[in-house]
Amino acid sequence: MQPLRDVAVVAFAHTGHLRTADELSEVEMLMPVLHEVLDRTGLKTADIDFTCSGSCDYLAGRAFSFTLALDGVGAWPPISESHVEMDGAWALYEAWTKILTGDADTALVYSYGKSSPGSVRDVLTRQLDPYYVAPLWPDSVALAALQAQALIDTGATDEPALAAVAARSRNSETNTAAQQDYVVRPLRTGDCPPVGDGAAAVVLAAGDRARDLCARPAWIRGIDHRIEAHGLGVRDLTDSPSARLAAEKAGAFERPVDTAELHAPFSSQEVVLRKALRLDDDVRINPSGGALAANPVMAAGLIRIGEAAARIHRGESDRALAHATSGPCLQQNLVAVLEGDPR
C-alpha cells in the first residue's frame, strides 16, 4: 500500500561507538548529535513540528532520564513531543505516523543508550516474562545462544560460518574470530555485540519540505513492525516470521534492494534475517558494520535506518532495506524500505 504522504529521512547523525562515556551524562552525550543533525538541515528546534525519542531508563539506572535528555532539545516553551521505551527505530515509526496524519511536516527522532554503567546482559533480563522467565535471570547472550544452537542443529549454519559473519562485520580475519572464547556456547566473543554507549538522531520531512532540506532525500516507501509470541518455547527460533511479515507489509519484496542494514546484535541472527528477508548475495549487507561493530542499545536500530538513508543521500544506494529488532531472539522486528529519486 502506498503511504498517504511522501516522507523521507533527510539527515542522520550519530556518536560513533563509545566504549564508555562515563565523563558525560546522557544529555551531554546526546546533545552534539542533535546539533549535528539539525545543522545538516539548517533547522532549529522551533522549526521541528514533532520530536520523538527512544531510550530505556534501566540501562544506566537513571529514572526518567528521557526527560533530562529533552534539555538537549530545548523543549521550552513546550514542544510537541513523545517518547518510546524502545529502540529509536520505533520512535521513528511514531514520528512517521504523525507526519502521515498531516499534523507535522518535520520531525526530529533521536535515541541514546548508556550501557556502560550497568551490566546490560542482566539488565535485559528485566524485559522478560516476569512469571516464568525473569526469575531465572537468563541473560541476553544465553537466549541468543539457544537460538544459535537451534540454527546449527538445522544445518543452516555452523560455528565457522558465524565467525565469518562476525569477521566481515568488523573487517577482521576470520580465523582469529574462530579462536575466541565462548561467552555462552555456541556463541563466542566475536559473535556477540560490543557493550558501549552512543546516541543517534535523524530528521524526517514530508514532500517538498524534504526536497528543500536534502539534495537526495531517502524516501520511506514502506515501514512496518511485527511481533512474535513472548514465550520462547512457542516460537521457531530458527525463523523470523515477524521480520518477513513486516518486510512484506513494507513492500520490501516488490523489487530487489541493493543494500540492507540489519540490526542483528548476534552473528547467528544475521543468518536468520537473511533468510527471512530473502536477501541474496547480491545485496550489500551492513556496510556500516552493523550491531556487531557498535551496539548502543536503544540507538542501534535507529542507526540502521540512518545508515541506510545516509547511503541514499550519498548516492551509494538507490533502494535500501533497514531493519531494527527488539526483545530476545529477534522477538519484534521493524522493516523500512528507503529509496532515492532516480539519478
Place this chain on the structure above:
Amino acid sequence: MPEVLKAPLVVEFPFTRSLGPVQSAFLTGLRERVVLGVKTGDGRVLVPPVEYDPVTAEEIRDLGSFVEVAPTGTVTTWAWNHAPRRGQPLSTPFAWVLVRLDGADTALLHALDAPGPDAVHTGMRVRIRWADERTGAITDIACFEPYDGDRAEPAGHTGEFENPVTGIVAPARLDYTYTPGRAQSAYIHALGDRRIVGERCPSCRKVYVPPRGACPTCGLATSEQVEVGPRGTVTTFCIVNIKAKNLDIEVPYVYAHIALDGADLALHGRIGGIPYDRVRMGLRVEPVWTEGSRHPDHYRPTGEPDADYETYKELL
C-alpha cells in the same frame, strides 16, 4: 577537567505480581510437583501455559482446558553457560535448555545440570529435579537433569488445588556504577569546597543550579561556571508530615524551593532554625553545613527582611 566521579548505585526491588487463573494453577502445580499445560482450540498443549493462544489470540481460561504433562521431556535446544551469573538457577556451570515436556507441544526454558557441554545434545532426554522448598514459583523447578528412564505418566490433574498461590514476589537487583557527567561533576566538586556553582547558558544567559549540562530552553550546552548564593529566597514550600524511612528528621518539617542569589532556577532543600509554621514565601535563607557533609544539611533564616515578590516571581 576534574576527575570523573563514580559511585556504586543499586536498584533493588521486590517485583510483586498478581496471578491470573492460568498462571496461578501452573505455579501452584509446581508447588505440588504437578506440571500443567493448557489446551488450545486446535488441540495443542502449551507448557508453560498462557492465558491467550499465541497464534489465534483466543482466550484460554476455562479450567477444563488444563492438561497435566509429564515431568520428563526432550531438549529442543541448549546453550552451555560456563560462568553462571547472579540469580541463575545453578551456581556451577550448566546448560540453558528449552525442554518440551512429554505431552506438551511447546518448550519450557530452564537450566540443565550436566557435567559438561559434551554431555548435552539436542534431543536428549531429561527430567525435572524439584526444589526441596517450593512456594509456587518457576524456581520450584530446581533444574532439569539427564534421564534415561521411561516416560513418566501424568496423573491427569484437573488444575484445582487447595490454597492456590495468587501472587509472586520476584526479587530484582541491578548494580550500576553511577557517573554524574561533566556539569554535575563540577557542581559536586565545588560543593566539596562549600561553594555552590551553577552554569550559565551562552544564549539566554540563565544560570542553572544544579547544572544539568544543557539549557532546556535553548538546547545548548552550558559551560561558564558561576558561583551563586550562598544566600537565597524561599520561592515556595511544603510541610512534610510523614516521616520517611531511614531519615532522621522530626516531622513536621519544611521542604522548600530556594532561589539562590544569582541563580535562575530554584533548587530544593530543607528549612530549619525556624518553626515550621513560620516559614513563608520570600523568606531569606542561607545554607548550614555540618561537619563532614558534602552538601548543605539545611537552610536557615538570615534575619534579613523578606524578599519582594516581584524579585522571585519568575522563579516559581
